Amino acid sequence: MDESSERRSKSSGPKGSGPVPKAVVSRLSLYLREIQHWVREGKETISSTQLGKLLGFTDAQVRKDFAYFGQFGYPGIGYRCGELTAAIRSILGTDRSWKVALVGCGNLGQALMGYRGFADRGFEIVAAFDSDPTKFGRSLAGRTIEPLADFARIAAERDLRMALLAVPAPFAQEVADGLVAAGVTGILNFAPVTLSLPRTLQVIGVDLAIELEQLAYAVVQSRS
Amino acid sequence: MDESSERRSKSSGPKGSGPVPKAVVSRLSLYLREIQHWVREGKETISSTQLGKLLGFTDAQVRKDFAYFGQFGYPGIGYRCGELTAAIRSILGTDRSWKVALVGCGNLGQALMGYRGFADRGFEIVAAFDSDPTKFGRSLAGRTIEPLADFARIAAERDLRMALLAVPAPFAQEVADGLVAAGVTGILNFAPVTLSLPRTLQVIGVDLAIELEQLAYAVVQSRS
DNA sequence: CTGTGTGAAATACTTCACAGCA
DNA sequence: TGCTGTGAAGTATTTCACACAG
Numbered sequence A, B: 001m002d003e004s005s006e007r008r009s010k011s012s013g014p015k016g017s018g019p020v021p022k023a024v025v026s027r028l029s030l031y032l033r034e035i036q037h038w039v040r041e042g043k044e045t046i047s048s049t050q051l052g053k054l055l056g057f058t059d060a061q062v063r064k065d066f067a068y069f070g071q072f073g074y075p076g077i078g079y080r081c082g083e084l085t086a087a088i089r090s091i092l093g094t095d096r097s098w099k100v101a102l103v104g105c106g107n108l109g110q111a112l113m114g115y116r117g118f119a120d121r122g123f124e125i126v127a128a129f130d131s132d133p134t135k136f137g138r139s140l141a142g143r144t145i146e147p148l149a150d151f152a153r154i155a156a157e158r159d160l161r162m163a164l165l166a167v168p169a170p171f172a173q174e175v176a177d178g179l180v181a182a183g184v185t186g187i188l189n190f191a192p193v194t195l196s197l198p199r200t201l202q203v204i205g206v207d208l209a210i211e212l213e214q215l216a217y218a219v220v221q222s223r224s
Numbered sequence C: 001c002t003g004t005g006t007g008a009a010a011t012a013c014t015t016c017a018c019a020g021c022a
Numbered sequence D: 001t002g003c004t005g006t007g008a009a010g011t012a013t014t015t016c017a018c019a020c021a022g
Helices: A003-007 A022-040 A048-055 A059-067 A081-092 A107-114 A148-158 A169-181 A208-222 B003-007 B022-040 B048-055 B059-067 B081-092 B107-114 B148-158 B169-181 B208-222
Strands: A078-080 A098-103 A123-130 A143-147 A162-165 A186-189 A202-205 B078-080 B098-103 B123-130 B143-147 B162-165 B186-189 B202-205
Touching (some): A022 A048, A022 A059, A022 A081, A048 A059, A048 A078, A078 A081, A081 B208, A098 A107, A098 A148, A107 A123, A143 A148, A148 A169, A162 A169, A186 B208, A202 B208, A208 B022, A208 B081, A208 B162, A208 B186, A208 B202, B022 B081, B048 B078, B098 B107, B098 B148, B098 B169, B107 B123, B123 B148, B143 B148, B148 B169, B169 B186
Parallel strands (some): A098 A123, A186 A202, B098 B162, B123 B143
16 A cells, blocks of 8 residues: 555546446445455455456456456456455445444344344444334343334434335335435335335345245256 | 137247346346235236336336246236236246245344245245254244254255255355255355355355445445 | 456347237 | 337447556
8 A cells, every 4th residue: 555556546447437337336245245255364365366256257357347446456466355345345335334223123123133244344233113112112132122203313313324124014115204204315125015215215125035036936947 | 818828928938938137037026026016906907117117117128028938918908917927926936835944043044934025925934943952942933943963854854945044154155065965956045155056056145234235335326 | 477457349138119909 | 099029229238358567
């Protein structure tokens, strides 16, 4: 990180800052995960070929993906893991920590609350909500379950912008509407429904049954 | 389902049975989900425009997706929901029920065991495994937790081919190797690692932290 | 020699636009 | 008229292949 860093552009890159393909961004997270494992094994640099092999991508794909954001590599060497992880985190916006709300403390919500993997990647669940009064005040992984009705107030107090939505499907839409009204701008939706919300809002859906369905298809196909 | 059904091809379709794009298959699950909601509202047919609007796709995309598999629509009418759901389920392989093993009964595993959404879409968790002896014999959503060491025997007895892998990341690879040896052909991997397994094996990964990371990126970008 | 960055070529996927059926 | 199925056109994404750097 000395003279070499000034020849490197920060985040609009040689591709003229045209919008980055969605597919590229989704691979960025995978790269980050692999590089972190790589580092834990004591390695300091990684080449596009090595990284690609870990994930089943071609080396060209890896290089082109990074090229969207700038020049991070060293010919003959590869990429320095430290620099690369910093760059990817900066691109993804996870170079700082995010405060997240959990909405819905059922089965799945409780598991999400206890999931260690979030903290490791810069996400902290700082409040949990439910609409069942018998749960109010109960403690969950060190947090007190708050009434969903208080969401707007607490979200404002704690500056919450992202939420994990883990309520039963029939309530997902109305609850989501409430989150939006309270200023949330990103929702990770675990309910198996398509939410209809303003486009200014970012929503990513995780439907576990759909993932299994896709697996079933792949399994059936593989029997040719 | 009378004379009209014989003009309809079953599953290789007009596209000459060339391999179906991955993107198409992933949308199939979404279509199925929406159609099921649509039916619950009492509707019997749905047009490509209606279905597309629900999911934010163009009507042409919807029609082309279905065209990969045959001719399901009726000009002037749209698609009959019953026929269409049957067709999609047949394509995905979920027209029959799948028996699935849960491997790893921690936080997340327990939530998966109790998740209602699987049964609704044709998946039944028929056995749960863990390697922690203090959990053996405990009951979880009506199933007894079995020792992971007995996996091969029980999988053979109950003809288990698919597994939900919800063990801690450091053990995921070795446990997965064991599943493969026991004849499993599809794994839904919740551990935040890339498994390296024979290509005959189908693996779909669900990394919750990565989904949040993608959401963070989208949120940051949307602030232009 | 190893390995990056990148135009150019090749694929893959999506949208257009229109013929034809009910 | 309303809507499907589908070639043709357009766009996006991936792979190739090679000049150049350490």
